[in-house]
Amino acid sequence: MKIKIIIFLIILNLNVVNAETSLVDSNKIFKNLRCLVCQGQSVGDSNSEFAQTIKLVVRDQIKEGKTEKEIYEFLIEKYGDWIVYKPPLNKVNFVLWLFPYLVFVAGGTIIFLFLKKRDNH
Amino acid sequence: MLSNIGNTLLSLNILIGISIIYFSFKNLNNSKTLIGKKIYHLCLFQSTFIIICFLTLVSAFIVSDFSIITVYQNSHSLKPFLYKISGTWGNHEGSLLLWAIILTIFSFFFLFYNKYHPKNYRIYSLIIQNILILGFLFFLLFNSNPFSMVSPTPKEGLGLNPILQDPALAIHPPLLYVGFVGSSIYFSAAMASLITNYSGKLFAQSIKNWVLISWSFQTLGILAGSIWAYYELGWGGFWFWDPVENASLLPWFAMSALLHSLIVLEKRNLLYFWVIILCLLTFILSVTGTFLVRSGILNSVHTFANDPSRGLYILIFLSLMIFASVLLFFSKFKNNSYNLNSNSKETFILINNWFMIFYLITVLLGTVYPIFTEVLTDHKVSVGPPFYNAVIIPIVVIFLFFMSVGPRIKWIKNKFYNLNLLFKILIASIFINFFIIYLFQGYSLMSNFIIISALFLVFASLMDLYKSLKKQNIELPRVISHLAFGFLILFIGLNYNFSIEKDFNLKVGEKKVFENYSIEFQNLKLEDFKNYKAVIGEFNISKSDENLNQSLYPEIRIYEKPSTITYEASIRSDLLKDYYITMSNIDRSEYYNIKFQKKPFMMWIWISVIFISLGGFLRFFKNAKKYY
Numbered sequence: 238m239k240i241k242i243i244i245f246l247i248i249l250n251l252n253v254v255n256a257e258t259s260l261v262d263s264n265k266i267f268k269n270l271r272c273l274v275c276q277g278q279s280v281g282d283s284n285s286e287f288a289q290t291i292k293l294v295v296r297d298q299i300k301e302g303k304t305e306k307e308i309y310e311f312l313i314e315k316y317g318d319w320i321v322y323k324p325p326l327n328k329v330n331f332v333l334w335l336f337p338y339l340v341f342v343a344g345g346t347i348i349f350l351f352l353k354k355r356d357n358h
Numbered sequence: 359m360l361s362n363i364g365n366t367l368l369s370l371n372i373l374i375g376i377s378i379i380y381f382s383f384k385n386l387n388n389s390k391t392l393i394g395k396k397i398y399h400l401c402l403f404q405s406t407f408i409i410i411c412f413l414t415l416v417s418a419f420i421v422s423d424f425s426i427i428t429v430y431q432n433s434h435s436l437k438p439f440l441y442k443i444s445g446t447w448g449n450h451e452g453s454l455l456l457w458a459i460i461l462t463i464f465s466f467f468f469l470f471y472n473k474y475h476p477k478n479y480r481i482y483s484l485i486i487q488n489i490l491i492l493g494f495l496f497f498l499l500f501n502s503n504p505f506s507m508v509s510p511t512p513k514e515g516l517g518l519n520p521i522l523q524d525p526a527l528a529i530h531p532p533l534l535y536v537g538f539v540g541s542s543i544y545f546s547a548a549m550a551s552l553i554t555n556y557s558g559k560l561f562a563q564s565i566k567n568w569v570l571i572s573w574s575f576q577t578l579g580i581l582a583g584s585i586w587a588y589y590e591l592g593w594g595g596f597w598f599w600d601p602v603e604n605a606s607l608l609p610w611f612a613m614s615a616l617l618h619s620l621i622v623l624e625k626r627n628l629l630y631f632w633v634i635i636l637c638l639l640t641f642i643l644s645v646t647g648t649f650l651v652r653s654g655i656l657n658s659v660h661t662f663a664n665d666p667s668r669g670l671y672i673l674i675f676l677s678l679m680i681f682a683s684v685l686l687f688f689s690k691f692k693n694n695s696y697n698l699n700s701n702s703k704e705t706f707i708l709i710n711n712w713f714m715i716f717y718l719i720t721v722l723l724g725t726v727y728p729i730f731t732e733v734l735t736d737h738k739v740s741v742g743p744p745f746y747n748a749v750i751i752p753i754v755v756i757f758l759f760f761m762s763v764g765p766r767i768k769w770i771k772n773k774f775y776n777l778n779l780l781f782k783i784l785i786a787s788i789f790i791n792f793f794i795i796y797l798f799q800g801y802s803l804m805s806n807f808i809i810i811s812a813l814f815l816v817f818a819s820l821m822d823l824y825k826s827l828k829k830q831n832i833e834l835p836r837v838i839s840h841l842a843f844g845f846l847i848l849f850i851g852l853n854y855n856f857s858i859e860k861d862f863n864l865k866v867g868e869k870k871v872f873e874n875y876s877i878e879f880q881n882l883k884l885e886d887f888k889n890y891k892a893v894i895g896e897f898n899i900s901k902s903d904e905n906l907n908q909s910l911y912p913e914i915r916i917y918e919k920p921s922t923i924t925y926e927a928s929i930r931s932d933l934l935k936d937y938y939i940t941m942s943n944i945d946r947s948e949y950y951n952i953k954f955q956k957k958p959f960m961m962w963i964w965i966s967v968i969f970i971s972l973g974g975f976l977r978f979f980k981n982a983k984k985y986y
Contacts, residue, residue: 322742
């Protein structure tokens with residue numbers, strides 16, 4: 238019974254999420270781009286001329302109907318990986334993306350083995 | 359003159375430090391069980407002198423003694439009084455002196471308040487702490503001397519960077535330093551514990567209050583920095599995952615893990631070596647953070663070469679510290695057989711540590727990764743908020759559930775689970791989540807999970823709160839911190855999903871209308887202040903479906919000393935939301951770039967963090983009453 242309620246709620250949940258509109262959010266993109274001439278600020282947070290230009294470019298591209306991913310790819314091609322705050326998963330960055338999970342799994346395994354050893358006693 | 363006093367006191371403190379170490383070793387060899395009066399007196403002198411030394415620097419800032427180079431570079435005679443004082447630690451040299459003070463005072467209090475612990479353990483703690491103190495004093499005196507003279511004496515100082523002239527930032531460093539420099543004392547104690555084989559319950563008791571106090575201050579320090587970033591940097595964000603912010607967060611994770619596993623050591627005499635690792639790690643991370651921030655290695659690998667001596671000294675100090683602690687640790691490490699049941703409080707505390715270490719590694723890796731890629735592959739990458747959000751947030755969801763259940767589990771072996779109650783709480787959380795969605799707006803799947811799990815923790819903790827108030831037991835501090843943490847995540851989640859952000863250009867007299875809001879640029883005026891000029895805009899926000907009429911006054915400030923332009927946000931806060939406007943000029947145009955934000959529940963994010971640390975302080979005072 239309880240399980241059924243939970244499953245029901247999860248399905249309901251998914252419906253709500255799907256009801257969301259799938260517009261490309263320009264503010265979100267601005268936040269994920271580094272302002273290259275500033276000291277650790279995103280394009281969204283900066284009011285430098287560089288940031289203004291990038292905002293124009295991004296807005297134009299959204300109008301052209303490009304997806305979020307295409308816009309990032311376009312900018313990376315022009316300015317390099319340095320411009321995006323979310324490094325793409327490639328052979329330089331795979332350690333960054335995988336290592337935390339490796340630690341997580343390893344930690345879980347250690348605790349599990351630790352307890353199992355004890356339970357066998 | 360002040361410079362001479364300062365230098366004399368610094369040198370004197372070095373001598374005292376050396377004599378404390380000398381007399382401590384002598385004291386180890388005699389058979390008396392008490393620590394000699396001489397050592398107490400020396401420690402008292404040491405603390406007094408370093409405080410006077412610091413006050414000397416403060417007075418140099420107050421009277422604007424520009425013959426001292428630090429004052430010349432960071433102060434100005436027209437600066438407001440408060441910022442003259444806070445200018446003392448708003449720079450590299452002065453803040454290192456603050457380091458030295460906290461190291462010294464903690465050393466004295468640790469010696470003084472641990473009378474009931476064995477002599478050798480206390481003496482070794484004192485010796486190691488004094489080695490750390492000497493390390494910093496030498497660094498101060500020979501590399502970063504705050505009392506260096508400049509000749510001829512300049513007429514006027516260069517001024518403090520205006521964005522640092524702010525009350526939140528004035529208190530930020532002292533709070534943060536009590537936190538992470540305070541962790542030095544349990545680094546020393548852990549080393550002493552390894553040397554003298556003083557382990558277990560009593561060791562845990564001797565350091566637990568020091569962990570609590572540093573953790574509580576660290577929490578407040580991070581908060582002050584975050585509030586400052588919110589209104590001073592004009593981002594409207596309160597956490598940017600900036601490397602410097604991360605440097606303050608890393609020791610916090612280690613402290614939080616330590617805070618929990620220390621309870622296991624105290625109650626069950628388990629996990630001793632793990633606690634030791636965390637003690638050592640916390641201070642090592644604090645020094646690492648200082649190294650990363652001070653050497654300039656983080657902003658760019660190239661600035662490192664500009665000031666190699668500073669970074670190099672800290673790096674050598676850090677390496678020696680790591681080397682010594684690792685060596686000592688492995689010479690003493692024994693593989694104990696632990697007696698742990700999978701369904702017990704001990705296990706849940708281990709789970710807490712597991713998550714904390716995961717957060718720690720993720721943030722550490724994200725912070726230093728750009729350095730590695732640039733050095734190794736000549737490839738520049740940025741690691742920012744979207745990375746941390748993507749990696750950490752899903753894990754936080756699981757973490758919050760464990761955090762809700764953990765404290766209800768019994769020590770040794772838990773027999774009874776109130777699954778029914780937990781199930782009801784879960785259902786209630788899910789329903790409230792729907793309620794929010796239907797009433798306001800939908801958000802992503804991950805946001806759903808975050809809000810549900812945060813609500814789960816809030817409800818579970820509220821029940822604990824009710825129980826603990828009824829029974830008057832000592833669990834109250836823990837409940838407050840956990841509850842506040844639940845609220846923190848909840849409000850962050852709501853804030854993230856319900857913020858409104860709009861970026862547009864306006865000139866005076868124009869109006870921007872979007873959704874239900876209308877923002878009118880009413881006026882622009884120029885004003886002269888004591889140490890800056892300001893262009894002040896007047897904006898009126900109104901909302902069609904509400905009786906809202908707010909005026910906000912963002913500024914562009916032009917400072918002369920040093921010449922800088924800053925953009926001051928104008929913020930109207932109330933209990934439910936903040937309105938936030940920044941403006942900036944656009945070159946060769948009469949238009950201004952306006953950024954309007956509505957940020958719900960900002961106030962509650964700050965209040966939650968205050969309550970998290972309040973829990974720590976409460977527990978500290980309760981313990982202090984019990985043991986001292």
